[in-house]
Amino acid sequence: MRALLHRLPAFASVQDPLSGGGLIATYVASLIVFAVALAIRAWFDPVLPAGFPFLTFFPAVIICGFVFGLRQGVMVAALSGLSAWYFFISPGRFDFSVGTLLAMALYIFVVTTELTLIYLVTQAYRKEMTAREEIQRLAEQQEVMALELDHRLKNIFATINAIISLSLKNASSADELAARLRDRLAALGRSNLLLRGLRKGEDASLQSVIFQALEPFAIVGTARFTANGPKVPIGGQTVVVLSLILHELGTNAAKYGALSVQGGRVDLDWLIESTADNDEQLVITWRENGGPAPTPPVAGAGGFGSTLMKRVIAGVRGQTEISYPQDGAVVRLLLPVDMLRPTSEAAADN
DSSP: OHHHHHHSHHHHHHHSOOOHHHHHHHHHHHHHHHHHHHHHHHHHTTTSOTTOTTTTHHHHHHHHHHHTOHHHHHHHHHHHHHHIIIIIISTTSOOOOHHHHHHHHHHHHHHHHHHHHHHHHHHHHHHHHHHHHHHHHHHHHHHHHHHHHHHHHHHHHHHHHHHHHHHHHHOSSHHHHHHHHHHHHHHHHHHHHHHHTSOTTOOEEHHHHHHHHHGGGTOTTSTTEEEEOOOOEEOTHHHHHHHHHHHHHHHHHHHTSGGGSTTOEEEEEEEEEEOTTSOEEEEEEEEEESSOOOOOOOTTOOOHHHHHHHHHHHTTTOEEEEEOOTTOOEEEEEEEGGGSSHHHHHHHHO
16 A cells, blocks of 8 residues: 555655656646546536536545645646636636535535645655654664674674783783783773763764773873874774773883883874875874883793784784883884774774
8 A cells, every 4th residue: 555655646755856847747637637527527517417516526636636746636626616616606607696605615615625634644644654764764773783782792802802812821820810801801891981982973082092091000191191192083993902002001011111110201192194005094102211121022922912912903904013222112003094983994894
């Protein structure tokens, strides 16, 4: 039934307005229906008793209003009323007697009722179609949210698996393993809380991710820490990756580096630069100063922090560069700009 209604111009125009040619065609078709109704009424006029001037015009109004549209129905109703008045009530003239005016009033009442019912039907159809479109939109949105949740959980579990496996290799006792896992999973949880606080379509700023990740080390807002760079929006898994890496850098600095001594400090800078392939990448530089002279790891035996950074940042097509000058460790993180948004990240995974 719905498919049949959608083929009628009056109902099809509810969703897609008719083109100029299509609209003109409905008016022409309505005039043809009126002409046929007038011809049939004139044909039957010799055999019909008095009192049936509108006999064929009522169906014409209903057909035109229901099939072609309310305005077309109003046009046919007006033409039919005038024709019945002039040709069949008082042939050859417009009679204004009381009986004629009562007959015309009755005609106006009937066609107004018909057109009102047609209007109510089309409005009900419009509301049904709007409700169906809204249901479809919500279903599609739910599907997108389910896919995003599945994608995010997959990445989180992969990161947790990397944390656990690497922590097992570097922990000397069960207590140390538990402490490391607790801290690192807490950092992972904070990054997801940051994502959950964003409205749909909104990205976190890189600065907010940095401050949130380093908050446990109580250096944000002190003279021991500076953060400089342009406003860079990021979202999705990149937030989780950077939060985890920054937490690990802060942990290493607090245990062995600049934050382990009173006068040490950390400078964090970032910028967007072009690559040799004319692409853009985000470059984040973590630089420690004033701490103990760093000891480079033995070749091929990177610790948990460097191994974790290289593994998780590869998930967003990034790279890590670590150097150990005498004044403190320097870590550079390089991420393609097209991986800073969750939509780009999902497209890459698919």
